[in-house]
Amino acid sequence: MSPPFSWIRPDPHGIHVGPADCWIDPSKAVDKALVTHGHADHARGGHGQTVATPETLAIMKLRYNTADGATPVGYGETIRLPGGVDATYIPAGHVLGSAQILLEHAGEKVIVTGDYKRRADPTCPPFVVTPCDILITEATFGLPVFEHPPIADEMAKLLSALQSNPDRCVLVGAYALGKAQRVIAELRAAGHKDIIYLHGAMEKMCRLYEDFGIDLGPLALVADQVKDDMRGSIVICPPSALNDRWSRRLLDPITAMASGWMMVRQRARQRNVELPLVISDHADWNELTRTIEEVNPQETWITHGREEALLRWCQLTQRRARALSMVGYEDEDD
Amino acid sequence: MEEFAALIDRLVYTGSRNAKLALIADYLRSTPDPDRGWALAALTDGLDFSAVKSGTIRTMMKDRVDPILWTLSRDFVGDTAECASLLWPEPLGHRDAAPGVAEAVSLLFDMKRTTVQAELPRLMDRLDSSGRYALLKMATGAMRIGVSARLGKVAFAQAFNVSVDDVEEYWHGLTPPYAELFAWAEGGEAPDTENMPLFRPFMLAHPLEETVVDMADYAAEWKWDGIRVQLVHAGIGVEAETRVYSRSGDDISATFPEMVEALSIPAVLDGELLVRGTHQGGEANERTQGGAASFNALQQRLGRKTVSKKMLSESPAFVRLYDALMIEGEDLRGLPWTERRARLEAFLPRLPADRFDISNIIAAGDFESLAEIRESTRDDAIEGLMLKRRDSPYVAGRRTGLWYKWKRDPLLIDCVLMYAQRGSGKRSSFFSDYTFGCWDGDPDEGAELLPVGKAYSGFTDAELKQIDRHVRQNTVNRFGPVRETEKILVFEVAFDSVHESKRHKSGLAMRFPRIHRIRWDKPAHEADRINTLKGLIRD
Ligand SMILES: [Zn+2]
Numbered sequence: 001m002s003p004p005f006s007w008i009r010p011d012p013h014g015i016h017v018g019p020a021d022c023w024i025d026p027s028k029a030v031d032k033a034l035v036t037h038g039h040a041d042h043a044r045g046g047h048g049q050t051v052a053t054p055e056t057l058a059i060m061k062l063r064y065n066t067a068d069g070a071t072p073v074g075y076g077e078t079i080r081l082p083g084g085v086d087a088t089y090i091p092a093g094h095v096l097g098s099a100q101i102l103l104e105h106a107g108e109k110v111i112v113t114g115d116y117k118r119r120a121d122p123t124c125p126p127f128v129v130t131p132c133d134i135l136i137t138e139a140t141f142g143l144p145v146f147e148h149p150p151i152a153d154e155m156a157k158l159l160s161a162l163q164s165n166p167d168r169c170v171l172v173g174a175y176a177l178g179k180a181q182r183v184i185a186e187l188r189a190a191g192h193k194d195i196i197y198l199h200g201a202m203e204k205m206c207r208l209y210e211d212f213g214i215d216l217g218p219l220a221l222v223a224d225q226v227k228d229d230m231r232g233s234i235v236i237c238p239p240s241a242l243n244d245r246w247s248r249r250l251l252d253p254i255t256a257m258a259s260g261w262m263m264v265r266q267r268a269r270q271r272n273v274e275l276p277l278v279i280s281d282h283a284d285w286n287e288l289t290r291t292i293e294e295v296n297p298q299e300t301w302i303t304h305g306r307e308e309a310l311l312r313w314c315q316l317t318q319r320r321a322r323a324l325s326m327v328g329y330e331d332e333d334d
Numbered sequence: 335m336e337e338f339a340a341l342i343d344r345l346v347y348t349g350s351r352n353a354k355l356a357l358i359a360d361y362l363r364s365t366p367d368p369d370r371g372w373a374l375a376a377l378t379d380g381l382d383f384s385a386v387k388s389g390t391i392r393t394m395m396k397d398r399v400d401p402i403l404w405t406l407s408r409d410f411v412g413d414t415a416e417c418a419s420l421l422w423p424e425p426l427g428h429r430d431a432a433p434g435v436a437e438a439v440s441l442l443f444d445m446k447r448t449t450v451q452a453e454l455p456r457l458m459d460r461l462d463s464s465g466r467y468a469l470l471k472m473a474t475g476a477m478r479i480g481v482s483a484r485l486g487k488v489a490f491a492q493a494f495n496v497s498v499d500d501v502e503e504y505w506h507g508l509t510p511p512y513a514e515l516f517a518w519a520e521g522g523e524a525p526d527t528e529n530m531p532l533f534r535p536f537m538l539a540h541p542l543e544e545t546v547v548d549m550a551d552y553a554a555e556w557k558w559d560g561i562r563v564q565l566v567h568a569g570i571g572v573e574a575e576t577r578v579y580s581r582s583g584d585d586i587s588a589t590f591p592e593m594v595e596a597l598s599i600p601a602v603l604d605g606e607l608l609v610r611g612t613h614q615g616g617e618a619n620e621r622t623q624g625g626a627a628s629f630n631a632l633q634q635r636l637g638r639k640t641v642s643k644k645m646l647s648e649s650p651a652f653v654r655l656y657d658a659l660m661i662e663g664e665d666l667r668g669l670p671w672t673e674r675r676a677r678l679e680a681f682l683p684r685l686p687a688d689r690f691d692i693s694n695i696i697a698a699g700d701f702e703s704l705a706e707i708r709e710s711t712r713d714d715a716i717e718g719l720m721l722k723r724r725d726s727p728y729v730a731g732r733r734t735g736l737w738y739k740w741k742r743d744p745l746l747i748d749c750v751l752m753y754a755q756r757g758s759g760k761r762s763s764f765f766s767d768y769t770f771g772c773w774d775g776d777p778d779e780g781a782e783l784l785p786v787g788k789a790y791s792g793f794t795d796a797e798l799k800q801i802d803r804h805v806r807q808n809t810v811n812r813f814g815p816v817r818e819t820e821k822i823l824v825f826e827v828a829f830d831s832v833h834e835s836k837r838h839k840s841g842l843a844m845r846f847p848r849i850h851r852i853r854w855d856k857p858a859h860e861a862d863r864i865n866t867l868k869g870l871i872r873d
C-alpha cells in the first residue's frame with residue numbers, strides 16, 4: 001500500500017492527481033484539467049480535456065476561446081476518473097459556476113476549494129461545507145485586518161453618493177467576471193432600477209450571466225451614449241479603465257472601486273479611488289478560519305494569498321497545515 | 335470625533351488640492367469651538383502628545399493580537415495606526431459615546447507613559463474603525479494625509495474669506511485651539527500681536543532653470559549651505575523676547591542660545607545660520623573671524639534641545655544676514671529690496687560682530703560673468719546663488735519673477751544597489767528606499783562594496799515598479815522589512831556634496847543623494863570606487 005495521500009501532489013503549476021493523471025487549476029497547458037472557476041489565475045486555454053461546471057465551461061469558451069474536450073459536471077454531480085478517483089463538484093459561492101472539487105480515492109477525501117466566499121451572492125449558489133481529510137484552501141484575504149463589511153452597507157454608500165451628486169456619475173471599477181455582475185445584481189436587490197452603463201469589456205460576460213438566468217435589469221453601453229445622458233447614473237468598468245483615457249468620456253465621474261483591497265486606505269489611494277467599496281468575492285479572515293473549523297480536516301494546505309498568517313493561525317489553534325508554493329496564482333480577482 | 339474621522343477619511347481619498355481645501359473649509363465653518371481648533375491643529379501637525387508614540391501602539395496591540403499576526407498585518411497595511419484601527423477588538427456589548435475632538439485631545443494630553451497603556455484602550459473602545467484611525471493618527475502626530483500646515487491655513491482663509499498672509503502672521507502668535515483666530519476670522523477683533531515675537535512667513539525663491547535675467551534688474555548673492563532662519567526680537571522690558579525660527583516656523587531658540595543672546599534690538603531678520611569652522615573656507619568677509627564650517631558641522635548641533643558648553647565653544651553659531659523685515663517697529667516688507675538692503679547694512683554695525691555678518695553681493699556685470707563665477711566656486715559652504723529682483727518687496731511664499739535660486743550642479747557617481755526597504759505611505763507596497771555602495775578596491779581582485787548612502791527619490795513611478803521587481807527577483811537575504819539584493823544593479827547617484835563621517839563604515843557621508851539614472855546597462859564591477867568618491871570631498 002502506498003503512503004496516505006501520496007496520490008495527490010502539489011506542484012508549482014497546479015495540483016496533480018496521480019492515478020487519474022490530471023491536474024486541478026493548472027497554470028500550464030495539460031492533457032486533462034479539472035477547473036474550479038473561470039478566473040484567469042485558475043482557468044486557461046490549451047488543455048486537451050477540461051472538466052468543469054457548465055457555467056465555467058461557457059465562461060472559458062468566451063474568455064479563452066476553448067471549445068474542444070469540454071466535460072460538463074453539474075453541482076453535486078460526481079465524475080469517475082481513471083485510476084479509481086471520484087471528483088464531485090460542490091458550490092464555492094465565489095462567482096457564477098465556481099466549484100470546490102472533492103476528490104476521493106482509496107477511502108481518502110481531499111477538497112480543493114478554488115476561490116470561495118461564505119457571504120450570500122445573488123449570482124451563484126452558496127458555499128457548501130463538506131467534511132474531508134485534507135482541505136486545500138485559498139488565503140487571498142488571509143490577514144486578520146480583513147473583515148469585509150455587510151454588502152448592504154457598501155450598496156448604501158454607493159447609492160448615497162449617487163443621490164448627493166445628481167450632476168455627476170459614479171464610475172465603479174469591478175472585475176469583469178463576477179464582481180461586476182454581483183454589484184449590478186445587488187444594486188437591483190437594493191431597488192435601483194435605472195439603466196446601468198457598461199464599459200465595452202463588460203458586455204459579453206453580463207449577457208452570459210443573463211443566459212444563465214441571472215437578471216441584471218436594464219443595461220446599456222457607454223459607447224452608445226452622449227456624456228450628458230449618464231449624469232446621475234452608475235457606470236461599471238474594469239479596474240484598469242478607472243484611471244485611463246477611457247474614463248475621460250464621462251462627465252466628472254466619482255471614482256469608486258469594488259474590491260476587498262479597499263479595506264486598506266493606501267490601496268485605494270494607489271488607484272486614486274474616491275469612493276472605496278469593500279466588496280469581495282473571497283472569504284475574509286473570519287470566513288477562512290471559520291471554514292477550516294467547520295470542515296475540520298486533518299490537514300490544511302494553503303494555495304495562494306497571505307499564507308503565512310493563515311499558517312500561523314493554524315499553528316495557534318493546533319491544526320496541521322502547510323503552504324504550497326503555487327506559481328501564477330495571482331490576485332487577479334478580488 | 336465622528337465628523338473629524340469622516341473628514342480624515344475623505345481627505346485620504348481626495349487627490350485634488352481644491353477639493354481638499356473645500357472639505358477642510360466646510361468642516362471649519364460647520365464645527366463649533368473648540369473642536370474645530372483642535373482639529374485644525376491636528377491637521378497641521380501642531381499637536382504633540384508625549385505619551386503616545388508609534389511604539390505605544392505596537393505595545394498596546396501586542397497585548398491583544400498574536401505578535402506574528404500583528405507584524406504580518408502591519409507590513410501588509412503599511413501603517414501602524416491604520417493596522418491597529420482595523421485589528422482593534424470591538425468591545426463586547428454596548429459602546430460608550432464617542433468623545434468629541436476636544437475631549438479626546440484633553441484625555442490624550444493627560445496620559446502619561448505610565449498610564450497610557452490603560453487609558454488609550456479605553457478611548458479606543460469608544461470609537462469605530464474610522465474613529466480609531468483618526469484618533470491614532472492625531473495622537474502620534476503623523477497624519478500624512480496630504481495636508482500641509484500651509485494647506486490648513488489656506489483652507490482656513492478660504493473658509494472665512496480672510497487673507498492667508500494675515501492667517502500666517504497671527505497663527506504663530508497663537509496656540510491651539512486658536513479661539514482668537516476663529517473669532518477674528520468671523521468678524522471679531524484682530525489678535526493682539528503687537529509685542530509678540532512672531533514668526534513672519536519667509537519669502538522663497540523659484541529655481542532658475544532655463545531663465546536668464548538681466549543683472550540691471552537683479553542682484554546676486556551667495557546661497558549658503560546652512561539653515562535659513564528668522565531672528566525676532568520683540569516686546570518691552572521684562573516681556574522682551576528673542577526667538578530663532580526655522581524655515582517652517584518652528585521655534586529653535588533652545589538649540590541656539592548664543593543667537594538668542596545676540597539680538598536685543600526689536601527687529602525681524604532673515605539670514606542663514608551657520609557654525610564657525612576652520613577647515614572650510616566660507617568666503618572671507620570683512621566682519622568674519624574665520625569662515626563657515628560645512629553643513630556636517632552644523633548638523634551636529636541641529637535637533638538638540640540643550641547645548642553643551644563644549645559645543646558652544648567648538649561650533650559657535652552665527653547668522654549671515656540676507657534681509658530685514660522689520661527694524662525697531664518699522665515694517666520694511668513693502669519697501670523694494672535695494673531699500674531694505676540699505677537699511678540692513680546701516681543696522682549691521684549695531685549687532686555683535688561675532689554673531690552677525692552679511693551675505694555679500696556678488697559683483698557681476700552681466701549674466702554670463704555671473705555664470706562663470708558660479709562655475710568656478712569651490713567653497714563647500716556655498717549651495718549656489720540667489721537672484722533677487724532689486725525692486726522686490728518682501729512677500730510671503732514664492733512669487734514668480736521676484737527671487738530665484740540657482741543651485742550648483744550636483745556631483746554624480748555610479749553606485750551598486752545593496753539593500754532595499756519598503757517605503758511608507760503610498761509606497762508601502764514597494765521597495766522604494768535604497769542603500770547603495772562603492773567598491774573598496776578593484777572588484778575583479780575581490781574588493782567589496784561598502785555602503786555610501788541611501789536614497790528614496792529621483793525615479794519615476796514606472797522606474798519604481800521596475801526597481802521593485804528587480805529587488806523581489808534578486809533578494810538574497812531578508813532582515814525584517816529590509817531585503818539584501820544581488821549586487822548587480824548600478825545607480826547613477828546625484829548628490830550635493832560628500833563629507834568624511836565616522837558613522838559610516840565607508841568613512842563618507844553624502845548630502846542629498848538621489849537616484850539620477852538607473853544604469854540597467856552597466857555591469858556592477860564598473861561602478862565607482864570609494865577613492866573616487868573621496869576625491870569629491872571639497873574643502
Ligand atoms: Zn477567482
Ligand SMILES: [Zn+2]
Pocket residue numbers: 039041042115138329330331332333
Ligand atoms: Zn484565485
